[in-house]
Amino acid sequence: MPPEADGPQVLIAGAGPVGLTLAHELTRRRVRVRVIDRAAGPATTSRALAVHPRTLEACHQMGLADALVARGRPVVHFTVHLRGRQLIRFDTNYGRLPTAYPFSLMLDQVRTEEILRERLAELGVGIEWGVELADCAPSGDRVNAELRRDGRSEQVTVPWLVGADGSRSTVRERLGLRLVGDATQTWLNADVVLDAGLSRDSNHLVHTGSGTVLLVPFPDPGKWRAVDTEYAGQGADPETVRRRLAGSLARGLGRPVAVSEPTWVSVFRVQQRMITAMRSGRCFVAGDAAHVHSPASGQGMNTGMQDAYNLAWKLADVVRGHAREELLDTYAAERIPVGGRLLSSTRTATALVALRNAVAPVAMPVGLSLLKAVRPLKRRVEHRIMAGMSGLALHYADSPLTYGTGDGAAGVHPGHLVACTEQDVARHPGLRALRQALTDPRWLLLLFADDGGAAELALRYGRAVQIRTVIPHEDEDGPALADPDDALRQTLGVPPGGWALIRPDGYLAAKGQRSGTTTLTARLQALHLLPEDTAPGAGDSAGRPAPDGTRRGVTTE
Template sequence: MDAPVDASVIVAGAGPAGLTLASELRLAGVDVIVLERLPRPTGESRGLGFTTRTMEVFDQRGLLPRLGEMGTSNAGRFGGLPVDFGVLDSVHQAAKTVPQSVTEAMLEEWARELGADIRRGYELLGIRDTGEVVEAEVGGPDGDEFQLTAPYLVGCDGGRSTVRKAAGFQFPGTAATMEMFLADIRGVELKPRLIGETLPGGMVMAGPLGDGGWTRIIVCEHGAEPRRRTEPPSFQEAAAAWERITGIDISRAEAGWVSAFGDATRQVTEYRRGRVLLAGDAAHIHLPAGGQGMNTGIQDAVNLGWKLAAVVRGTAHPELLDTYHGERYPVGERLMLNTKAQGLLFRSGPEIQPLRAVLAELIRYEEVSRHLAGMVSGLEIRYDVGPGSHPLLGRRMPHLELVGERRKTSSTELLHPARGVLLDLEDNSRLRNRAAGWSDRIDLVTAAPHGLTQDSPLWGTPAVLVRPDGHLAWAAPGSHHDLPMALDRWFGPSRFQRA
């Protein structure tokens, strides 16, 4: 590419998805500029905690210690109905007590440490994909306007994404039919109310947020018409709705922040148009049931980051970027489906109670709980990595303790550098020799499994190829592609071929 560029990738938006993507790119040595319209973080925390899958994702990059102590639990809900997430196979439980503001602060610190160029107060005004580069029109904090150029641009700029609109992405779905309030308040005594407990006038939720005396409330009043707002609602609006539903006056409470949201459900028809890609809320919006939006956005970024980095660096086939849409679009579809279903369950009036009662009975069966918990947590995700019979193909590598020649490690720790890993569990030098041409992009690790039992899906598996996002791309036996074919597909030609 002959034209001068300002960075290899421009990311619009410094929310969880944008910051995660910037960090993943930097781990691969790709320079990135992050443009964020807001001069400083808002401090708001719509998301509260992480799903089990996001806990795994953060663990594979060594990030969990940065978050300090956190409350975790296997207790989950689907549409307000209790579901035991302990039926899932993971070393982690879902985190319940980490505000989104804390998550964003951690991710921004990590991205800056890795060398990401994060520019706050810079607003993306428009873009043009020339076919060779993407030209971004940017407004600076002093009112000046200028242009930045990069081979690729990724929109992580939220539900009202400028990138999505400017690049012409189609965004079909359903408009909002109602409005709900979300607020953190203190100074009033409120009994805890679980989401899903309905009253004649609507649904309310209240739950303590730990130290500081703060309580999170959600207010959903039957018949509340959606409004297109340009500013957050006043707390008095939320307090009035709370009083109409419960008969309790909370208007004297102190509100840390207040937000309004609806149940609009939309997903772009493609996650990539030429050199412009979307991730997070820019690609999909929905009712925020269980905080899945933030978690899905982070996982979008982890799926995209290593692929985009490999294409930018010229080590992988450009077609690798097509697998981003192929793998994440179905995840977004499932997200739309389950949030719509949950919305019907906890927002509707008495007419829905018979359905809730029947579903509550079904949830007592472990298979039903496993299905719903897997859908909400993200643990059900399985990518199409090619034909094969191994039960883990396309799924995430389970946490496995390993004993190497020099030290103990684990499959999770091996992914900290965000490189691919060929894990040789039987000290097969011929296998490692076949992968030697890719050793500049993947780590060849020989280690013995520790504590592996016969009920593990890895029992009897001599070797696996793990992508940087933690998903298995090849396993022996059980893959119909041989190892060099799998390496070429996911990591590009060997360095010997390129030479």
């Protein structure tokens, strides 16, 4: 049975943060989606809390960052306690990690999902709750799937399927993809209200003598997520958990701590697992369906949302005839190595948070006192923590979509994220215009000199690529991007008269010396992009606006 002509182009199984991010970005690019979830309705408890800077940068491009920040609590410190002493307070250090969001945002996953659903509803997309994906099988240029609702079965055929259906993914199982890795310690999560006199702009690691409790603040007054790393089956009923946490925190903080009865408790095995393939035919997996991380550094939801963000623009370009299907091979080529690096870093973070070492109570005060006394060393450690936790240091330098290494070159290296601080945005018109241009869902080609080829490139590639000529003066009525103090060119490290190509997800794909239209066309084609006169099924040639209001071709501010 062929797919319906006006039916969904992508079926998304799972309406958590990963599936919702994917649905939002596909819809923003005018791809028809159907979103299903086997749950009866939205989640009421939050497994994830932290939204890290890299994810917030993506949410800025999506138009969601302001809503998230308004509801969340920024955290900028990490404090370690032992036997009533505050051993050290780590601060942030984003000195070589430019971002407009130099903090981790603590926001209940429930609220993150709510914001995504609200925005999807504005775009005309609803969630079909209580609909389970029971089976799926890729078949050539389509996917056959069986859906179940209230005991009834529905057979559907769709062009594409994405499984964002969690760690027990049906899509992953039906495709025969295996999670590889291990499960080690058993931890306990509890959401409680504490009266402990702790600063709420910090996470707190409290060493209790035989283990640790990690405290993470919710946006709600007095509410904390307590992660008990020495849980050993002592019981998970609310009163037992309350008494245990009160005793553990009193030992670590050196004072009585009032702990409310938890509103949510979860006992879980710390897992570090990932798959070695993320696609089979026209089926993909993303998020926990593809990798499961320790909660120690809050990477699970962030990595999953970034999976979805990476996949969405590639799938949209292919579905809409802007790119060859080979572009989709780069999804796994980019995200599997990221998953591997994160497994390594979260394994280290798990060991550091749990501190299951008999000498830790003795060695910690000595080592951390030395670190606190040598400020340059402390700042280097803080930078390494931020690089690992924020997601800003993750790159695609080895991706098939990256050209040039940038070794020894100034500015942003190919394969790395293009971002800037709020201070830079306020001071430099070119960076302010760049930040706005990055909210357009297309590729961005910046030409620091126009030999007359911009209009030709826009005519042939404008559906997929936003083409902007950069000029040294304001041009209020034209499509050019003004960079009067040359800050944009210098930040990117582009030679005078050169060019830079930025992917839809904000990573620099390539940059180079001044080139003619023929050279730039060859570069776009090497990235699997199709000119309008050869794109199969190319539509919208009249430049009708996308849901975000953009039109094809050269754009204006």
